[in-house]
Amino acid sequence: AQRVTQPEKLLSVFKGAPVELKCNYSYSGSPELFWYVQYSRQRLQLLLRHISRESIKGFTADLNKGETSFHLKKPFAQEEDSAMYYCALSGRFGNEKLTFGTGTRLTIIP
Amino acid sequence: GAVVSQHPSWVICKSGTSVKIECRSLDFQATTMFWYRQFPKQSLMLMATSNEGSKATYEQGVEKDKFLINHASLTLSTLTVTSAHPEDSSFYICSARDPLLAGATGELFFGEGSRLTVL
Numbered sequence: 567a568q569r570v571t572q573p574e575k576l577l578s579v580f581k582g583a584p585v586e587l588k589c590n591y592s593y594s595g596s597p598e599l600f601w602y603v604q605y606s607r608q609r610l611q612l613l614l615r616h617i618s619r620e621s622i623k624g625f626t627a628d629l630n631k632g633e634t635s636f637h638l639k640k641p642f643a644q645e646e647d648s649a650m651y652y653c654a655l656s657g658r659f660g661n662e663k664l665t666f667g668t669g670t671r672l673t674i675i676p
Numbered sequence: 677g678a679v680v681s682q683h684p685s686w687v688i689c690k691s692g693t694s695v696k697i698e699c700r701s702l703d704f705q706a707t708t709m710f711w712y713r714q715f716p717k718q719s720l721m722l723m724a725t726s727n728e729g730s731k732a733t734y735e736q737g738v739e740k741d742k743f744l745i746n747h748a749s750l751t752l753s754t755l756t757v758t759s760a761h762p763e764d765s766s767f768y769i770c771s772a773r774d775p776l777l778a779g780a781t782g783e784l785f786f787g788e789g790s791r792l793t794v795l
Contacts, residue, residue: 600783610720610769625701652719663710664771664784668719 570645570655570667572626576599578673579643587670589627590652599629601635602625604650613638613651617648623647678704678774682763682787689760690795695791696756699726699770701766704728704771710784711743714767726770767791 569592579585591597601613614622615657616636631672636653653667679702689695699709707728712720724745725733732745742764744756757764768791772783 609788610771612783614781663722663725665722666712666720 568597568655568657568665569644570653570665572651572653572667572670575613575668576671576673579598579676580675582646583671584606585638585643585647586650587653587672589636589638589667591634591653593634593655596658598658599627600627600654600656601627601636601638602652602666604652606649610652615639616664643674645674645676646657648672678688678702678772678785678789680772680785682770682771682790684777684790685788686758686791688761688793688795691761692759693707694756694758695760695792696754697726697768697770697792699753699772701751701774704755704772704774704776706774707750709753709770709772711745711753711755712769712771714769715791716767720769721734723755723768728753757792760792762794765792765794 571590573588588601599616602610604610609623625638625640627636629636650669654664656662656664665669681702683698684745687695711723713722713723720767722735723738726745726747728733728750730745734740767789769789771786773784
């Protein structure tokens with residue numbers, strides 16, 4: 567069974583401070599990992615995916631297969647980063663479903 | 677990016693009635709769409725995978741007869757909550773991938789969601 571765990575429901579960080587949102591997963595195979603973000607009153611949207619190895623809005627996430635983690639990081643938080651963040655996982659083959667973690671609400675303190 | 681649209685955005689109904697929610701892919705064709713349910717301040721729970729031209733695949737614990745899914749065309753999937761009860765009140769979200777943009781395992785595009793309140 568596939569599972570995604572986000573241990574922190576709430577996270578508050580001061581503006582300019584580093585941010586790390588934790589995500590661990592369980593999957594028997596090679597998964598695809600994603601971070602989705604939901605800003606206030608907006609629909610869920612993709613932030614980044616591990617296979618792209620890109621930085622979006624200053625965020626990065628590295629897949630650590632040994633620790634089965636995919637933590638989201640940003641060196642300097644900005645007020646506009648306040649949102650709900652979901653880590654998600656799917657298999658690599660076919661049009662597979664996406665399993666979400668419980669989400670972390672990030673609040674940036676001015 | 678691809679656009680997924682849901683209708684209605686919100687609906688209020690009486691207990692015992694049925695409610696239909698539509699999910700459309702506006703600028704792409706989707707052979708598969710996914711229906712999620714989100715309770716307040718909780719995560720998205722996958723209910724079922726809607727397959728164009730065939731039966732939907734339901735997740736464990738989701739009642740097939742309660743939540744009827746129809747995917748009659750490549751751009752439309754519908755979720756009907758039958759004989760709705762107050763405990764069915766929730767936020768229902770659909771999503772789909774654009775195979776031309778991101779491949780079969782790529783980005784999911786989400787609808788804006790439909791809030792159902794059953795009185």
